[in-house]
Amino acid sequence: MPLRWCREDRRGPAPEGRAGAGPLSGIRIVDLCWVYAGPVMTRMLADLGAEVIKVESSRRPDGTRLGRRPLDPVLPVPEGVNVDLECQPLNHALNRRKRSVAINLSAPEGRQILLDLVAVSDVVTDNFAAGTMNRMGLGYEELRQANPRIVAMSMSGAGQFGRLRDVPAYATSLAALSGLSSLVGEGPSLYGIMMPTYGDSNAAIRAAGSLLVALLGAVRDGQGQYIDVSEWEAGLVGLEEAFLAAQLTGSSPGPRGNTSDYACPHDNFRCRGEDEWIAISVLTDAQWGALCEVLGIAADGVVPFPAVTDRLRHRAELDDLVQSRTSARDAAELTAVLQAAGVPAFPVLSVEGQFADEHFVDREVFVQAEHPLVGAEVVPGAPFRFSTKHDTAAPPMSAAPLLGEANEYVICELLGRDRAELTRLVADGVLT
Amino acid sequence: MSWAASDESSRGMLAGLRVVELAGSVSAAHCGRLLADHGAEVISVEGTRPSTLRSRGPHLRRGPGVGDSALHATLSCSKQGMALDHRTPAGRELFRRLVAQADVVVHSLGPAEAQAAGLSLPELADDHQLTCVAITHFGQTGPYRDFLGDDLICCAAGNISFGIGARAGRPLKLPLSLASYEAGAVGFLAVMGSAVGRANHTLDGPAVVDVSTVDVLASLFSTGITAYPYRGVVGRRNGNHGLALYPDVFLPCADGFVGIVCNQLKQWIRFLELMGNPSWVENPRYRDRRRMTEEYPEEVDALLVPWLAERTREEIFDLCRDKDVPVAPSYTITELLSHPHLIDRAAFRELEIAEGERVLVPGWPAVFSSIETVPWRRGPRFGEHTEQILSDLLGVPESEQEVLYAAQVVS
Numbered sequence: 001m002p003l004r005w006c007r008e009d010r011r012g013p014a015p016e017g018r019a020g021a022g023p024l025s026g027i028r029i030v031d032l033c034w035v036y037a038g039p040v041m042t043r044m045l046a047d048l049g050a051e052v053i054k055v056e057s058s059r060r061p062d063g064t065r066l067g068r069r070p071l072d073p074v075l076p077v078p079e080g081v082n083v084d085l086e087c088q089p090l091n092h093a094l095n096r097r098k099r100s101v102a103i104n105l106s107a108p109e110g111r112q113i114l115l116d117l118v119a120v121s122d123v124v125t126d127n128f129a130a131g132t133m134n135r136m137g138l139g140y141e142e143l144r145q146a147n148p149r150i151v152a153m154s155m156s157g158a159g160q161f162g163r164l165r166d167v168p169a170y171a172t173s174l175a176a177l178s179g180l181s182s183l184v185g186e187g188p189s190l191y192g193i194m195m196p197t198y199g200d201s202n203a204a205i206r207a208a209g210s211l212l213v214a215l216l217g218a219v220r221d222g223q224g225q226y227i228d229v230s231e232w233e234a235g236l237v238g239l240e241e242a243f244l245a246a247q248l249t250g251s252s253p254g255p256r257g258n259t260s261d262y263a264c265p266h267d268n269f270r271c272r273g274e275d276e277w278i279a280i281s282v283l284t285d286a287q288w289g290a291l292c293e294v295l296g297i298a299a300d301g302v303v304p305f306p307a308v309t310d311r312l313r314h315r316a317e318l319d320d321l322v323q324s325r326t327s328a329r330d331a332a333e334l335t336a337v338l339q340a341a342g343v344p345a346f347p348v349l350s351v352e353g354q355f356a357d358e359h360f361v362d363r364e365v366f367v368q369a370e371h372p373l374v375g376a377e378v379v380p381g382a383p384f385r386f387s388t389k390h391d392t393a394a395p396p397m398s399a400a401p402l403l404g405e406a407n408e409y410v411i412c413e414l415l416g417r418d419r420a421e422l423t424r425l426v427a428d429g430v431l432t
Numbered sequence: 433m434s435w436a437a438s439d440e441s442s443r444g445m446l447a448g449l450r451v452v453e454l455a456g457s458v459s460a461a462h463c464g465r466l467l468a469d470h471g472a473e474v475i476s477v478e479g480t481r482p483s484t485l486r487s488r489g490p491h492l493r494r495g496p497g498v499g500d501s502a503l504h505a506t507l508s509c510s511k512q513g514m515a516l517d518h519r520t521p522a523g524r525e526l527f528r529r530l531v532a533q534a535d536v537v538v539h540s541l542g543p544a545e546a547q548a549a550g551l552s553l554p555e556l557a558d559d560h561q562l563t564c565v566a567i568t569h570f571g572q573t574g575p576y577r578d579f580l581g582d583d584l585i586c587c588a589a590g591n592i593s594f595g596i597g598a599r600a601g602r603p604l605k606l607p608l609s610l611a612s613y614e615a616g617a618v619g620f621l622a623v624m625g626s627a628v629g630r631a632n633h634t635l636d637g638p639a640v641v642d643v644s645t646v647d648v649l650a651s652l653f654s655t656g657i658t659a660y661p662y663r664g665v666v667g668r669r670n671g672n673h674g675l676a677l678y679p680d681v682f683l684p685c686a687d688g689f690v691g692i693v694c695n696q697l698k699q700w701i702r703f704l705e706l707m708g709n710p711s712w713v714e715n716p717r718y719r720d721r722r723r724m725t726e727e728y729p730e731e732v733d734a735l736l737v738p739w740l741a742e743r744t745r746e747e748i749f750d751l752c753r754d755k756d757v758p759v760a761p762s763y764t765i766t767e768l769l770s771h772p773h774l775i776d777r778a779a780f781r782e783l784e785i786a787e788g789e790r791v792l793v794p795g796w797p798a799v800f801s802s803i804e805t806v807p808w809r810r811g812p813r814f815g816e817h818t819e820q821i822l823s824d825l826l827g828v829p830e831s832e833q834e835v836l837y838a839a840q841v842v843s
Contacts, residue, residue: 021634022625022629022634023625023626023628023629023630023632023634023635023639024625024628024629024632024634025629025634026632026634027628027632040652044621048621048622048625048629049625049629049634070662070663071662089658089659089661089662090658090659092658093657093658140801153798158773159777159799160799161776161777162773162774162776162777163772163773163776164773165773166753167753167760168758170676170693170695170758171674171675171676171693172674172676172680172681172682172691172692172693172758172760173691173693173758173759173760174760175691176682176689176690176691176760176761176762176763177760177761177763178763178768179762179763179764179765179767179768180607181682181689181691181762182689182762182763182764182765183607183608183765184596184604184607185604186597186602186604189598190672190682190689191596191597191598191671191672191682192672192682192689192691192762193670193671193672193673193674193680193681193682193691194592194595194596194606194674195594195595195596195655195667195668195669195670195674195675196591196592196595196596196606196649196653196654196655196667197653197655197675198606198610198653201614201652201653202614202617203797204652205614205617205618205621205652206617206797206798207798208621209466209617209620209621209624210796210797210798210800212621212624212625212627212628213445213446213470213624213800213803214445214800214803215628216445216446216624216627216628216631217445217803219628219631219632220631223802225800225801225802225803226800226801227798227799227800227801228798228799229797229798230777230779230797230798232773232774233774233777233779233794233795233797233798234797236768236774236779236780236794236797237613237617237794237797238608238609238610238613238614239607239608239610239765239794240503240506240507240613240793240794241490241503241608241609242607242608242765243765243768243769243780243791243792243793243794244490244502244503244506244785244791244793245489245490245765246764246765246766246769247769247791247792248490248491248492248493248502248791249490251766252764252765252766252767253765255607256607257602257604258584258602258604258605260584261489262488263582266584267584267602268584268588268593268602268603268604268605275600275668277588277593277602277603278588279584279585279587279588279589279593279605281581281582281584281585283580283582339579339580342580343580344579344580344581344582344584344585345580345585346576346579346581346585346588346589347588347589348588348593348594348603349588349589349590349591349594350591350594350656350665350668351591351594351654351656351657351659351660351665351666351667352656352660352664352665353591354591354650354654354656354657355660358574358575359570359574359575359576359589359646360650362573362574362575363571363573363574363644363647365647365650365651366657377661378657378661379657379658380650380651380652380657380658381647381651382651383618383643383647383648383651383652384618384619384621384622384641384642384643385571385572385573385641385642385643386622386625386626386639386640386641387553387639387640387641387642388553388635388636388637388638388639388640389553389558389637389638390637
């Protein structure tokens with residue numbers, strides 16, 4: 001069928017993307033993002049096939065390049081490479097499948113190179129503090145003059161305007177500001193903090209989606225766009241349910257632990273071994289019957305509290321009962337038995353447990369990349385699997401780039417300048 | 433048809449994009465809602481009995497009864513509603529005709545069910561420009577593809593629960609249905625990627641996207657992957673203490689709680705200055721951030737709490753912002769609904785969840801320079817658009833419709 005929404009007549013000529021290299025092949029992103037949330041966002045766009053060129057500089061390196069050197073190079077170090085900026089696993093994880101150009105943006109010539117690169121690109125992204133791009137002379141007006149079809153996204157803690165626009169975004173402060181902290185805990189205990197990086201990754205997912213909405217307008221209609229993303233507001237979206245409850249009941253919800261209004265038992269239960277637990281989620285009365293049978297709870301074939309309403313009323317008692325039957329069991333073995341009996345269950349995995357579990361390799365949640373200095377290493381895969389009739393439509397995996405590894409590609413290939421010019425720009429400290 | 437693919441007045445970047453959403457899961461519903469927010473025409477297909485989501489809380493003030501779920505009203509806003517049992521032969525045939533008219537299908541079926549519904553790659557016609565997104569707990573492949581699950585199970589498998597809760601205490605899932613919301617948002621991202629690819633001629637023919645909630649959590653939210661191969665297990669839950677060097681902590685104050693995080697030593701020193709440099713700051717024990725983090729965080733907490741207890745969240749927030757120390761107040765859900773900064777940015781929008789009943793719901797978390805916000809429409813009652821879709825979209829004659837209703841293929 002025709003793509004009605006595509007407005008066939010307004011589609012331009014096909015770009016030079018390679019079929020089967022991901023739906024965004026042919027899209028070029030000039031990526032000024034650094035540290036965490038921004039790089040997670042552009043990593044997902046790279047997973048969809050976009051060419052992501054990370055713009056950085058040894059004068060002001062991405063914070064994730066810094067710190068004590070945790071990995072040692074096992075391969076020869078090319079001349080001019082500063083090993084101390086190249087061996088951080090977090091940096092490798094956040095930036096795999098990207099390229100890197102090292103430009104000194106405080107030099108006027110460096111700024112001009114960036115604008116020239118923008119002219120041959122589709123997207124510019126940054127996650128600096130609000131207003132920084134304007135101060136660098138790289139505001140949307142300047143970018144638009146370089147390329148009227150450019151989609152520019154700024155992602156910041158609280159957005160580019162509003163009275164708290166200067167609030168910095170760290171995981172802990174974002175969780176507190178967005179109301180998430182008020183929900184993290186159990187019973188009377190409010191912990192407020194989670195080890196998983198919720199705020200950054202959630203903002204990254206929602207920013208990437210917003211960027212593609214705008215990019216559709218640019219590709220289809222030639223419409224440029226500026227997008228102002230607030231990580232704080234991104235953190236509100238998933239709390240929709242809590243905002244409804246607050247307005248409809250008149251009071252703010254608090255922490256609920258693992259409890260559910262509809263399922264019981266519904267908790268993590270201790271198993272054999274140190275800090276080993278199994279998640280068991282009884283969603284139906286039939287599943288409760290099956291759980292009782294597996295755990296030997298149905299003495300004489302009589303299932304206690306067969307109705308969920310009764311179970312919810314006796315939650316603490318039932319949790320103790322189930323706990324008493326799981327504590328001597330192996331979490332993985334019990335999971336297999338329960339799933340076979342139709343009861344939702346799974347061990348509470350540590351990262352060690354995940355590395356030992358074939359699911360995560362089989363599904364390419366963890367993949368290998370060949371880093372030019374540290375060799376083979378594990379990095380996170382794409383959060384989706386995209387297949388077409390041709391192939392799996394995933395671009396080849398590549399390791400995180402060495403700082404400035406794409407200088408020649410950008411200057412000579414994309415901007416069409418000669419090698420003598422490249423040498424001069426390095427000598428003049430413009431490419432550094 | 434009354435909603436309008438070709439209507440000139442239709443608005444939003446996705447106007448004309450037709451999406452069939454097989455209803456039932458929060459993740460698929462959230463994905464569909466994000467598409468509808470940008471003007472896609474989303475047809476939510478329920479079975480011939482109302483989805484269980486229709487009875488989930490929070491409930492409308494007027495409840496109770498079928499259709500009293502405020503959550504469902506919010507997740508389904510701006511969508512069309514059709515009740516069709518795609519598991520019956522006649523229903524399957526209608527469903528296939530519906531899919532043939534669609535650009536995108538979003539569902540939460542496992543691999544066997546997806547194949548039966550004609551939604552896996554081999555079953556899709558070669559020339560059909562359809563993007564089919566499955567959002568399931570464990571994905572369409574791998575050893576656990578047929579495992580049962582929910583948010584609790586996914587947070588366990590995704591190395592999320594391991595990092596939330598008291599030290600050595602019970603692991604906790606993400607609050608609410610956050611795991612499902614994240615998976616839904618990743619589904620939306622994949623659909624948008626396919627839309628750009630089709631408009632740009634870099635995607636042709638059917639595309640199938642497999643989103644697993646466990647994989648989304650493990651690859652994007654878990655903190656262990658990068659550190660494990662060289663540092664061993666990290667990210668074990670630690671109560672009110674976070675992953676970064678001390679202070680990365682959540683503590684009580686006069687009127688609630690604050691989150692304190694100092695990425696740099698100089699920020700911690702400035703925080704101590706704010707406290708008036710109490711006598712203990714001279715002790716090197718309270719300058720060694722690694723030892724404070726690993727050996728005695730509670731001891732340092734106890735030194736901060738009396739100072740915090742004498743001040744409100746806003747007082748602490750103002751003092752710290754002035755000195756560029758990243759401390760933030762912990763807001764309650766109710767407080768956020770009227771927060772001045774969020775009002776400045778129109779972060780909440782009003783939604784009619786039932787006749788005469790309006791609530792504030794978080795809006796799109798980004799401001800676009802020239803993409804208009806599409807007005808929200810009240811979500812469909814059960815089967816509200818079944819007849820219209822049968823007549824207008826599928827061209828089923830009235831006499832056949834009667835048969836379908838009588839046989840409970842549609843409702």
